[in-house]
Amino acid sequence: MCADRVTAPRPVGLLPLVSRQNAGQPSATLDFTVLHWLRERRRRKLLASPFPAGWEAHLLRNVGHYQWLEERDRQHLRDLVRVFVAEKRWEGCGGLSLSDEMRVTIAAQACLLVLGLPHELYRNVESILVYPSTVVAPQRRLRSFEVPLSPVEGPLPILGQAGLRGPVILVWDAVKRTGRHPESGHNVVYHEFAHKLDMLDGRADGTPPLHGRDEYRRWTRICAREFHMLRERAERGERSLLDAYGATSEAEFFAVATEQFFDQPVAVRRHHPELYGVLQAFYRQDPAARVALRSV
Numbered sequence: 001m002c003a004d005r006v007t008a009p010r011p012v013g014l015l016p017l018v019s020r021q022n023a024g025q026p027s028a029t030l031d032f033t034v035l036h037w038l039r040e041r042r043r044r045k046l047l048a049s050p051f052p053a054g055w056e057a058h059l060l061r062n063v064g065h066y067q068w069l070e071e072r073d074r075q076h077l078r079d080l081v082r083v084f085v086a087e088k089r090w091e092g093c094g095g096l097s098l099s100d101e102m103r104v105t106i107a108a109q110a111c112l113l114v115l116g117l118p119h120e121l122y123r124n125v126e127s128i129l130v131y132p133s134t135v136v137a138p139q140r141r142l143r144s145f146e147v148p149l150s151p152v153e154g155p156l157p158i159l160g161q162a163g164l165r166g167p168v169i170l171v172w173d174a175v176k177r178t179g180r181h182p183e184s185g186h187n188v189v190y191h192e193f194a195h196k197l198d199m200l201d202g203r204a205d206g207t208p209p210l211h212g213r214d215e216y217r218r219w220t221r222i223c224a225r226e227f228h229m230l231r232e233r234a235e236r237g238e239r240s241l242l243d244a245y246g247a248t249s250e251a252e253f254f255a256v257a258t259e260q261f262f263d264q265p266v267a268v269r270r271h272h273p274e275l276y277g278v279l280q281a282f283y284r285q286d287p288a289a290r291v292a293l294r295s296v
Helices: 026-048 055-062 064-068 071-087 100-112 172-180 188-201 213-235 250-263 265-271 273-283 287-295
Strands: 003-006 089-092 127-131 135-137 156-158 160-162 168-171
Touching: 026 071, 055 064, 055 071, 055 100, 055 172, 064 100, 064 250, 064 287, 071 100, 100 127, 100 172, 100 188, 127 172, 160 188, 168 172, 168 188, 172 188, 188 250, 213 250, 213 273, 250 265, 250 273, 265 273, 265 287
Parallel strands: 089 127, 127 168
Antiparallel strands: 003 089, 135 156, 160 168
């Protein structure tokens, strides 16, 4: 059983008032407008109060990237964290009792990815399930009359999981360990929430929603080349800066590249400058410049 649940409606966020689906539909537009107004009113009330005592200490201790941010970006991230914590449904699983430290740490790492983006604060994430330590994912069952085209995987231990139409599952000890040590290049929250950004268009294909035809062309050209280079190196057993798990699929490549873009930005910019460039353009952030600024 999962416990410690906090329920709230999904956020609308910073996108235009009338969505594409509702355009030209007066009643739907009116409903959307009212919901937007109510949610923004709730958010303004939430953000009018001081940042909760003790939360800053969680950010400084558990979110390595937080120390690289300028104060303006820190303030923006703190605002996003408060909204994210309040509006998502949180469940402690496997006997875990959720604490503010857990919620704030996870929220900050997830929100860092959208710090520079116009967004709906992960509209496709309603629930976050948190386990204390490594959890074993159940074996997938074949549907009636389904013929497997490849071996069906058995139960596997996981540190995190993000489904197309499901919650984000995270393991707290991995969240804490990878958040405190960005030099490792691994971050389970970045990884799973990168998948959720990728899935915003309804597919997990390693290409999140972009900003125009030219950006799609550039993304496809650079990421396809980098993905195939990583796959070839992995098949030869050669080491590379990018984690070999990214060679599993295009979706995993994007998630792995996101982890290292934020955690090892200087190395990614040096060894994979074009990949760094497309990620910088997508996320609208320059982590390598932050590191350089803090090193002065």
